[in-house]
Amino acid sequence: GAGVSQSPSNKVTEKGKDVELRCDPISGHTALYWYRQSLGQGLEFLIYFQGNSAPDKSGLPSDRFSAERTGESVSTLTIQRTQQEDSAVYLCASSYPGRFGYTFGSGTRLTVV
Amino acid sequence: SQKIEQNSEALNIQEGKTATLTCNYTNYSPAYLQWYRQDPGRGPVFLLLIRENEKEKRKERLKVTFDTTLKQSLFHITASQPADSATYLCALDILSNDYKLSFGAGTTVTVRA
Numbered sequence: 001g002a003g004v005s006q007s008p009s010n011k012v013t014e015k016g017k018d019v020e021l022r023c024d025p026i027s028g029h030t031a032l033y034w035y036r037q038s039l040g041q042g043l044e045f046l047i048y049f050q051g052n053s054a055p056d057k058s059g060l061p062s063d064r065f066s067a068e069r070t071g072e073s074v075s076t077l078t079i080q081r082t083q084q085e086d087s088a089v090y091l092c093a094s095s096y097p098g099r100f101g102y103t104f105g106s107g108t109r110l111t112v113v
Numbered sequence: 114s115q116k117i118e119q120n121s122e123a124l125n126i127q128e129g130k131t132a133t134l135t136c137n138y139t140n141y142s143p144a145y146l147q148w149y150r151q152d153p154g155r156g157p158v159f160l161l162l163i164r165e166n167e168k169e170k171r172k173e174r175l176k177v178t179f180d181t182t183l184k185q186s187l188f189h190i191t192a193s194q195p196a197d198s199a200t201y202l203c204a205l206d207i208l209s210n211d212y213k214l215s216f217g218a219g220t221t222v223t224v225r226a
Contacts, residue, residue, distance in 0.1 A: 004156075031212060033213070033214075035216075041218065042202070042216050042217060042218035042219060043157070043202070043216040045213060045214075045215065048212075048213050056213060091156050091157075093156070095212070097212070098212065099144070099145050099162070099206055099212060100162070101147055101149075101159030101160075101162055102149075102157075102159060102214065103159065104156030104157050104158070105156050106154070106155055106156050107155075107156050
C-alpha cells in the first residue's frame, strides 16, 4: 500500500481482556517498529523486527506484551490481560534496512476501562 | 543514563519569523539524527536526517544543524506559516545493528497569522 496501515484505529476494552493490534507496513520495508505514546509523552520503544525476526524486544513493558511478524509483512502486537496503564496510542513504523527515515502509521488508540 | 531533551516550553511565533528548536542529548554517540513532525491524532512524519559528519542540512524552509561536540541539534523553520504549527520530534540513531531510534518528547510550535 501507499502507507503504513494500522487497525483498529480505536479500541476500547475492559480491564483483563486481551487485545490484538495490527500493522501493515509498506511493501519492501523489511524493518518494522512498534512504539507507544502516552498522552503528552514522547515515543516509547517497544520492539523491532528485521524481516520476521525480532532482534530487540527490550522495550516490551511486561510478559503480557508479545509481537509477531509474518514474513516481511503484517505484524501483530498482542496485549494480554490488559491493565489501565496500557492505555496509550500504539504506533507502528516501517523502513528500509539501514539508516532511513521511518514511515509511521496513524496509530491505534487503546483505552482500557 | 541516556537522555534526549527538547525545548520544554511550547514555541509561539508570528508568521514569517524563524522558529528555532533545540535537541540536546547526553550519554549518546549518535551516528545519525532525525527530525519528525507530528500533528494531533497522527503518527510522526519524517522530515530530515543528518549524519554525524554533516554540519548542516536543508530542505525547503527547514534547516538542521548537528554539533557532536556540543551534543546538540538545532532545527530551524524559516518564513514560518500557520501550516507549520505542529509538534516536532528529534530522534537519535545509535550506531548499532538494529537501527532503533530513540525519540525526544517533542516541542510544540504554534505560528500565529
